Amino acid sequence: MDTSNEKRLNKFISDSGFCSRRHADKLIEQSRVKINGVVPELGTKVQPGDAVVVDGQRINAVEQNKSDRVYIAYNKPIGITCTTELDVRGNIIDAIRHKKRIFPIGRLDKPSEGLIFLTSDGDIVNKILRAENAHDKEYLVTVDKPLSERFVERMERGVPILDTITKPCTVKVQSRFVFSIVLTQGLNRQIRRMCEFLGYEVTELQRTRIMKVTLANLKPGQWRNLTAQEMQDINQAVSSSSKTAVETAQPNANSAPKKSAPKHPKQSPYGDSPGQGKRIFVNKNASSTEKPKNGKRTLTLKRK
Numbered sequence: 001m002d003t004s005n006e007k008r009l010n011k012f013i014s015d016s017g018f019c020s021r022r023h024a025d026k027l028i029e030q031s032r033v034k035i036n037g038v039v040p041e042l043g044t045k046v047q048p049g050d051a052v053v054v055d056g057q058r059i060n061a062v063e064q065n066k067s068d069r070v071y072i073a074y075n076k077p078i079g080i081t082c083t084t085e086l087d088v089r090g091n092i093i094d095a096i097r098h099k100k101r102i103f104p105i106g107r108l109d110k111p112s113e114g115l116i117f118l119t120s121d122g123d124i125v126n127k128i129l130r131a132e133n134a135h136d137k138e139y140l141v142t143v144d145k146p147l148s149e150r151f152v153e154r155m156e157r158g159v160p161i162l163d164t165i166t167k168p169c170t171v172k173v174q175s176r177f178v179f180s181i182v183l184t185q186g187l188n189r190q191i192r193r194m195c196e197f198l199g200y201e202v203t204e205l206q207r208t209r210i211m212k213v214t215l216a217n218l219k220p221g222q223w224r225n226l227t228a229q230e231m232q233d234i235n236q237a238v239s240s241s242s243k244t245a246v247e248t249a250q251p252n253a254n255s256a257p258k259k260s261a262p263k264h265p266k267q268s269p270y271g272d273s274p275g276q277g278k279r280i281f282v283n284k285n286a287s288s289t290e291k292p293k294n295g296k297r298t299l300t301l302k303r304k
Contacts (some may be wrong), residue, residue, distance in 0.1 A: 006045040009033065012052060014122030016059045019084050020103045021122050022129070027054055070100050070120040071231060074223040075113070075215055082107035082116065092118070096223055105129065109189055114139070114207030115215050117226070127238035134184040135211050135237060142178050142204035143195055151198055155181065161193040180208075211237055 007015070013024035013033070024033075031039045034053045035046060046052060052059045080095045081088055082104045092104055096118065105117040105125050119125060128135065152173065158165040170182040181191060192202045208215050212233045218224060226234070 005048050009035070009040060009044045009046050009052070010042075011122065012046045013054065013059055014125075018054060018059055018101065019122075020105075020125040022125065023084060023103060068120075070098065070102050070118075071124075071226040071234075072096075072098070072102070072118050072223050073213055073215075073218065073226055073230075074116050074118055075218040075220050076108050076116050077220040078111055078113045081110050092116075095221070098223075106186060108207060109192070109205075112205040112207070113220060114205075115210055115213065115218075116207070117210065117213075118223075124234070124238065128234070129186075136182050136184060136209070137186065137207060137211075138180060138182045138209035139191060140174070140178065140180050140204075140206045140208050141191055141195070141202055143200040144177070144203055145200060146176050147173055147179060151200065152179070154198055155194060159194040159197050161190070161197060162187055166190065166194060 009028060010021040010024040013019065013027070014021045018024070019027070025042060027033050028040065028042055028044075032055050033040065035044065035050050037051075037053075074092075074096060076082070076092065077095075079090055080092050081090050082092050084093055084103050085091060086093060090110075093102070096102070098118070100120055102118045102120050103125070105119060105128050108114060108116050117128070152171050155171045156169055158168055160166075164187075166187065167183075167185050169184070172180045174180055183190065187193070191205060195202050213226065213230050
């Protein structure tokens with residue numbers, strides 16, 4: 001059998017501009033996708049002539065010309081949910097109201113604000129989000145009590161959350177209650193969980209930079225197209241990312257984790273399960289909190 005024209009189902013859906021590959025995987029898991037009237041498994045290949053339907057809507061995968069692809073930077077306000085589910089009130093798609101079908105690259109929690117990318121290019125979503133790329137993301141964080149040297153040292157060294165130790169990061173004190181942090185990973189609610197482990201509560205969180213792209217003068221709720229230079233920098237940064245590498249799961253903003261799912265949100269690979277490349281169908285009808293100790297060493301904060 002000639003398999004040269006086959007395409008992975010999640011990529012087929014992504015190429016249509018319907019959603020990202022990661023979200024397509026969720027749709028497949030939720031049995032909202034059918035091929036020729038049958039519910040498929042993750043890893044199923046689509047052959048020429050197959051009828052792919054998502055929520056009753058026929059999907060036609062058409063490769064976009066590069067000039068037609070959309071790449072935007074958005075300053076997400078507090079209260080907007082990073083989901084493409086249009087039935088979710090305050091979803092990011094309705095908030096932006098772009099004339100083309102786009103989807104977010106990654107997510108920011110509903111109570112958080114700041115920079116997030118959206119695009120119609122499914123391939124670049126996977127490249128940017130892949131853990132091994134380790135792209136910088138910078139945040140400005142406000143907490144509920146004065147910062148200490150111990151807090152800064154522990155945050156930079158790594159904190160045990162979600163059955164792992166966070167990667168070393170850079171923390172800089174901005175004022176008595178405010179610090180900036182640069183991460184190279186994106187665990188679920190990572191900064192909030194890290195602070196909580198050390199006895200602090202995040203009261204404000206804003207993402208100010210992704211790689212070389214910053215918020216600059218972008219006001220909350222505003223978006224702009226990424227510049228040619230910004231796209232060149234991004235493409236250069238993800239150039240070593242393989243399209244066939246294992247994809248790590250990104251939890252949906254509104255979906256509850258399955259009981260059988262591992263606690264670590266990045267440990268559930270999609271699309272490379274047993275049976276990859278086969279046409280397989282399923283008939284659905286037949287922490288303890290550590291409080292910081294009051295030591296003698298304190299952090300001296302200078303007012304500007």
